[in-house]
Amino acid sequence: MLSVLYTDEENAFREEVREFAETVVAPEADAIEESGEYPRELLKKVGAAGYMGALLPPEYGGTGLGMVAETIIAEEISAVCPMLDVTRGVTSVYFAPPVYKFGSDEQKKTYLPSIITGDKIGAIGITEPDVGSDTAGMKTRAVKVGDDYVIDGEKRFITNGSLADFILLFAVTDPSVKARKGMSAFIFEADNPGFSVVKDYDLMGMNGLKVSHLKFERARIPASALLGEENKGFAILMDELDTERTSLAAGAVGYSRAAFEFAVKHSTEREQFGRQIRMFEGVSFKIADMAVKIDAARLLTLQTARMIEKGLPASRQGASAKLFACNAAQEICYDAVQILGGIGYMKESKTEQLFRDARLMPIGGGTAEIMQFLIQREVYKERGY
Numbered sequence: 001m002l003s004v005l006y007t008d009e010e011n012a013f014r015e016e017v018r019e020f021a022e023t024v025v026a027p028e029a030d031a032i033e034e035s036g037e038y039p040r041e042l043l044k045k046v047g048a049a050g051y052m053g054a055l056l057p058p059e060y061g062g063t064g065l066g067m068v069a070e071t072i073i074a075e076e077i078s079a080v081c082p083m084l085d086v087t088r089g090v091t092s093v094y095f096a097p098p099v100y101k102f103g104s105d106e107q108k109k110t111y112l113p114s115i116i117t118g119d120k121i122g123a124i125g126i127t128e129p130d131v132g133s134d135t136a137g138m139k140t141r142a143v144k145v146g147d148d149y150v151i152d153g154e155k156r157f158i159t160n161g162s163l164a165d166f167i168l169l170f171a172v173t174d175p176s177v178k179a180r181k182g183m184s185a186f187i188f189e190a191d192n193p194g195f196s197v198v199k200d201y202d203l204m205g206m207n208g209l210k211v212s213h214l215k216f217e218r219a220r221i222p223a224s225a226l227l228g229e230e231n232k233g234f235a236i237l238m239d240e241l242d243t244e245r246t247s248l249a250a251g252a253v254g255y256s257r258a259a260f261e262f263a264v265k266h267s268t269e270r271e272q273f274g275r276q277i278r279m280f281e282g283v284s285f286k287i288a289d290m291a292v293k294i295d296a297a298r299l300l301t302l303q304t305a306r307m308i309e310k311g312l313p314a315s316r317q318g319a320s321a322k323l324f325a326c327n328a329a330q331e332i333c334y335d336a337v338q339i340l341g342g343i344g345y346m347k348e349s350k351t352e353q354l355f356r357d358a359r360l361m362p363i364g365g366g367t368a369e370i371m372q373f374l375i376q377r378e379v380y381k382e383r384g385y
């Protein structure tokens, strides 16, 4: 199926990334899971292989391969180490493309090359203690003082937050209107004296990922840190989210696929009542449903990636891909644990980790309920209601 959906070049690229994932990433994955240590050097290897720059042109060190290639990278790396793909994606998909699309030449030259090699780490700061799904209710303020902006506020649940060199930070610049019209985006350098890390959270899964609570207290940044135009940050945020959701959906396909393969293998090796457990419909029909969900999730993701490459509006498709792929990942990882039985619940089986890792996905990057809200809104809008 894969070969007919993708071009020959895309299929060859998948083989290349899979080889990298299996030979370079997989040998380190268990150690990351056990130690919970952030894989700084491994991320640099991902950068050196060119897998941080699919969405950026060669001029800034990227490969310019585009969104389909990005989904292939996300799927293949997630299949062996989900947390590595999340930290990679935050830097190379959520931080870098908005800088490329909306940034000045100076900003692109300053921030993109070191991000693409994995030498510097990016983050994106949207969520706050009182503001999650309702991003338009943002409270972090950026006040223009002379040639500078002064930032005050807090951001929480920020992936890569305590490690980041640069943060794509969203803040309110005009509180007299709704944040949608008064929000701006900034490139915030984390060595600013007004910046501090309140804490890193302990997570349910994704061991090794750093997700942080950040504080900005009278943090003064130059006006040149503004990304795009003042008060036009909401459009940057919306643009970024379509790409982010497509990459997250591809990642979900990756660890769904991994859990599925463990379940298929186990169902042929384990015998009960004198036969392989795959002979019981209670097991094999689960395998069938898993296969269908993986194919469908990949199709939705690929459709959105191709639309993004053609410059078509893809908000509904991006939300659909994320909703379906991330919900499917819950079900697939749950069923994989079930098919493995008791050993599936033990830390020595990879399904235990994948089940916990997958739980993030209907929350991060916009919850499943928010995806449903966006999809229905677009459905009615497309029909003129």
Ligand SMILES: Cc1cc2nc3c(=O)[nH]c(=O)nc-3n(C[C@H](O)[C@H](O)[C@H](O)COP(=O)(O)OP(=O)(O)OC[C@H]3O[C@@H](n4cnc5c(N)ncnc54)[C@H](O)[C@@H]3O)c2cc1C
Residues within 6 Å of the ligand: 090, 123, 124, 125, 126, 127, 131, 132, 133, 134, 156, 157, 158, 159, 160, 203, 211, 360, 363, 364, 365, 366, 367, 368, 369, 370, 373
């Ligand atoms: C591990 C992790 C990493 C993250 N990384 C980042 C990051 O790098 N940068 C960043 O900015 N944020 C990040 N987030 C934050 C994430 O985007 C938010 O958690 C998410 O958008 C939900 O916001 P919330 O947690 O405040 O939940 P809330 O918005 O409070 O939602 C709570 C519940 O209410 C439901 N709900 C809310 N509004 C509606 C509605 N209108 N209709 C139906 N149901 C609704 C939600 O679906 C959810 O079930 C991360 C989160 C996690 C867990």
